[in-house]
Amino acid sequence: MERFQNTSLPDWDWWGKLWPTPGETLRELGLSTGDTVVEIGCGNGYFALPAARIVAPAPVYAVDLDDRLLAELEHLADQQRIDNVATVRGDARELSAHVSDPVDVALFANAFHGVDDRDEFLTEVESVLADDGRFVVVNWRPLPRSETTVAGEPRGPPTELRLGPEETAAIVEDATGLAVTAEIDIPPYHYALVFERRA
Ligand SMILES: C[S@@+](CC[C@H](N)C(=O)[O-])C[C@H]1O[C@@H](n2cnc3c(N)ncnc32)[C@H](O)[C@@H]1O
Numbered sequence: 001m002e003r004f005q006n007t008s009l010p011d012w013d014w015w016g017k018l019w020p021t022p023g024e025t026l027r028e029l030g031l032s033t034g035d036t037v038v039e040i041g042c043g044n045g046y047f048a049l050p051a052a053r054i055v056a057p058a059p060v061y062a063v064d065l066d067d068r069l070l071a072e073l074e075h076l077a078d079q080q081r082i083d084n085v086a087t088v089r090g091d092a093r094e095l096s097a098h099v100s101d102p103v104d105v106a107l108f109a110n111a112f113h114g115v116d117d118r119d120e121f122l123t124e125v126e127s128v129l130a131d132d133g134r135f136v137v138v139n140w141r142p143l144p145r146s147e148t149t150v151a152g153e154p155r156g157p158p159t160e161l162r163l164g165p166e167e168t169a170a171i172v173e174d175a176t177g178l179a180v181t182a183e184i185d186i187p188p189y190h191y192a193l194v195f196e197r198r199a
Helices: 012-018 022-028 048-055 067-079 092-098 118-128 165-175
Strands: 037-040 060-064 085-089 103-109 129-140 178-186 190-197
Touching (some): 022 178, 037 048, 048 060, 048 067, 048 085, 067 085, 103 118, 118 129, 129 165, 129 178, 165 190
Parallel strands (some): 037 103, 060 085
Antiparallel strands (some): 129 190
């Protein structure tokens, strides 16, 4: 298993400054009670844990290839008495091997810029979505890295790897039967796209 390019987990302290209310963000992206969710590349659960609170009692499958981050996520889930999150150690390139039931939402936050074989990855994502499922991509806007500062430091992936919403939409739509149904601005530096199956 190999990590996608430039997808190390940010430090929780500056990540928390950038995303002070992850639950509110997830609700803006359309998450609601009863949605079954897979978070692809969940890290230590910065989004997976609030997602689990929102969708409970439906499950959140939290997929990552990093054992240490998944252990941290499990510890936080215990502390916060969240019991509807299931960690899955695996490579996102083989998502369908790790998620057996179709999901309402596949969330992919802050990592699409690093995916090597996009067609292969997107085919896997599409295959785990329920018929009316949504693929939600959150990512950094294609601003110069020197301009995306948090706590006084430039943050996020290198400028040359960043993909804007139009480029991301075209990549996903060309590779799958999904189409953009919503674009959401997440100030100061992010956007989200919601994809659903074409009618
Ligand atoms: C930048 S972090 C984002 C974490 C979380 N989504 C967030 O936004 O807070 C990217 C995560 O993707 C994971 N990752 C990278 N490549 C992966 C792969 N091929 N399969 C599964 N997880 C992967 C990394 O271990 C890391 O935890």
